[in-house]
Amino acid sequence: MPGTLWAIAEAGPDGHLTKLSAEVATLVRGLGAAAGRDVAGLVTGTPGAVAAVAAELAAYLPRVVALEAAAAATSPIAQLAAQGAVQAIGADPDASIFIGNSPDGRDTAGFLMAALGVGVISNAGGVAWNGGPVAEKGVFGGRLITTSSFADGHGIVTVPLGSVPAEEAASAGVVETITLAGAAPTVTVLERVSEAAGAVQIEEAKIIVSGGRGVGGPDGFALVGLLAETLGGAVAASRAAVDAGWIPYARQVGQTGKIVKPEVYIALGISGAVQHKVGMQGAHTIVAVNTDPDAPIAEFADLFVVGNLFEVVPALVAELESRKA
Ligand SMILES: Cc1cc2nc3c(=O)[nH]c(=O)nc-3n(C[C@H](O)[C@H](O)[C@H](O)COP(=O)(O)OP(=O)(O)OC[C@H]3O[C@@H](n4cnc5c(N)ncnc54)[C@H](O)[C@@H]3O)c2cc1C
Numbered sequence: 001m002p003g004t005l006w007a008i009a010e011a012g013p014d015g016h017l018t019k020l021s022a023e024v025a026t027l028v029r030g031l032g033a034a035a036g037r038d039v040a041g042l043v044t045g046t047p048g049a050v051a052a053v054a055a056e057l058a059a060y061l062p063r064v065v066a067l068e069a070a071a072a073a074t075s076p077i078a079q080l081a082a083q084g085a086v087q088a089i090g091a092d093p094d095a096s097i098f099i100g101n102s103p104d105g106r107d108t109a110g111f112l113m114a115a116l117g118v119g120v121i122s123n124a125g126g127v128a129w130n131g132g133p134v135a136e137k138g139v140f141g142g143r144l145i146t147t148s149s150f151a152d153g154h155g156i157v158t159v160p161l162g163s164v165p166a167e168e169a170a171s172a173g174v175v176e177t178i179t180l181a182g183a184a185p186t187v188t189v190l191e192r193v194s195e196a197a198g199a200v201q202i203e204e205a206k207i208i209v210s211g212g213r214g215v216g217g218p219d220g221f222a223l224v225g226l227l228a229e230t231l232g233g234a235v236a237a238s239r240a241a242v243d244a245g246w247i248p249y250a251r252q253v254g255q256t257g258k259i260v261k262p263e264v265y266i267a268l269g270i271s272g273a274v275q276h277k278v279g280m281q282g283a284h285t286i287v288a289v290n291t292d293p294d295a296p297i298a299e300f301a302d303l304f305v306v307g308n309l310f311e312v313v314p315a316l317v318a319e320l321e322s323r324k325a
Helices: 019-035 049-057 077-089 103-116 220-231 239-243 274-280 309-324
Strands: 005-009 039-045 063-068 096-100 126-129 133-139 144-149 156-159 174-179 207-211 234-237 264-268 285-290 303-306
Touching: 005 019, 005 049, 005 077, 019 039, 019 049, 019 096, 019 126, 019 156, 039 049, 039 077, 049 063, 049 174, 063 077, 077 103, 077 174, 096 103, 103 156, 207 220, 220 234, 220 264, 220 309, 234 239, 285 309
Parallel strands: 005 039, 005 096, 039 063, 063 174, 096 156, 207 234, 207 264, 264 285, 285 303
Antiparallel strands: 126 133, 133 144
């Protein structure tokens, strides 16, 4: 049917459908129901490997296209996904395409925008349907919410983590397999660098322990890591800590970092600047430890502990350990 709504999904480093892709697929299914439009998913990968991810995606959508691309082993996946989307979707000029706002998702959206000649609404935290996608997004560090739609009712929307909870459909969909046509991209991936084994990705973590300038240096992050490990959570940071070189950028939360929505976010030595707040305000429960009773984070933390993190954290870890025993 013309005007199909597509979810372009991706596999994570573990080879499984990412949580973000499952959320995007759920969002698209809901929009399809609201719009009375067909919905479908597309996922790209090497022959063999892509079948498993496509099957996972089919838990959320009635129809999934698995794009087999031998070049996925050596080429940027975003470019292949975009080429595949043009192949699968290009003949439907009224299609709307929804993509997770991950690094690869953003690249895919860019390639597709150029290839299909349609507009992109990026990082849309809320998407509804009114004759086409209507997207809400925070701008100016979350101070303003804008509502945008496409002039001709269709386009590409990138969606951040946590827009909707992922929910499988009542029954699994069908998977069609196609092979990427045309030349593979000329760009070759020379090296893939993975984060240390066992490091929990902050986008996926249910518990995040985050350190700021108040942590005082790289050694202070050992304490942040200890609490994260005790709670089975992930370590994150403010930009001040990242800019100081205490922790990699991949761990930064905020306007120029990642948007996270864990169940619990523990901010240690973080003042709560608006650019940090926009990245973590969606956490279910925010706990902050700060020596300054007037730190801005006190205004939006659910539990605000006035204290020195170097005293509070060891005491908290000891208490948690004693309860485990
Ligand atoms: C365009 C732009 C984009 C930005 N993007 C981001 C972003 O993505 N993410 C981000 O985080 N920031 C971002 N920033 C920076 C932001 O404005 C703040 O400068 C930054 O968040 C401050 O980090 P912080 O809270 O760690 O440091 P500070 O603001 O210096 O706060 C440190 C806090 O630690 C407390 N403290 C000190 N010692 C202790 C102790 N022993 N125990 C407990 N508490 C202690 C202090 O009281 C203080 O509140 C951006 C800024 C701009 C202009």
